[in-house]
Amino acid sequence: MSADGVMQQPDVTHWRKSERDRLIKERLALSVNTRKQNSDRIAELLDLAIGDVSGRVVSGYWPFRGEPDLREWLERLESRGSRCALPVVVKARAPLVFRVWRSGDKLERGVLDIPVPAAGEEVCPDVVIAPLVGYDRGGYRLGYGGGFFDRTLAAMRKRPLIIGVGYSQSEIQTIYPELHDIPMDKIVTEIGIVTRSAG
Numbered sequence: 001m002s003a004d005g006v007m008q009q010p011d012v013t014h015w016r017k018s019e020r021d022r023l024i025k026e027r028l029a030l031s032v033n034t035r036k037q038n039s040d041r042i043a044e045l046l047d048l049a050i051g052d053v054s055g056r057v058v059s060g061y062w063p064f065r066g067e068p069d070l071r072e073w074l075e076r077l078e079s080r081g082s083r084c085a086l087p088v089v090v091k092a093r094a095p096l097v098f099r100v101w102r103s104g105d106k107l108e109r110g111v112l113d114i115p116v117p118a119a120g121e122e123v124c125p126d127v128v129i130a131p132l133v134g135y136d137r138g139g140y141r142l143g144y145g146g147g148f149f150d151r152t153l154a155a156m157r158k159r160p161l162i163i164g165v166g167y168s169q170s171e172i173q174t175i176y177p178e179l180h181d182i183p184m185d186k187i188v189t190e191i192g193i194v195t196r197s198a199g
Contacts, residue, residue: 054081139196
């Protein structure tokens, strides 16, 4: 850290890795029942955060390492006039693609063995739900460090509604955002909806 208290690049990288490890460990320490209750509450609040989903494409995710499990909520979107998509890593350091997914569609193992649609129409989502490891009140999301979501959002022609989801215990004072970090419009946890603060 410099004399004026500003964290330098190597410090940010080291700090983020340390925070990421700590937050994931705390998340995995939650009981299965607590994670289920939190996930159900997050799903309820997502309905409020998004509003009417009819005619919109909503990109979700397949839960990984204790993330909120929103699969039941995603499966209900079709009955409400929406289409669900899942993000797919096509190659390193490239934007994600989003493939339409319905319950029962064939899945294959993607990066980190996370299931992704084996086939399906590629779409541009109207709403992107991004799982987070940590977050701050500025709407910035601490992810896994691969930069896929930031890279993808920066490349999209039309900015979707971007909602980060995670547990309230994952809030930190700041993630020390860098120029490539793109803030979420809203962050939904089991205790409420955080709207990005100005500045």
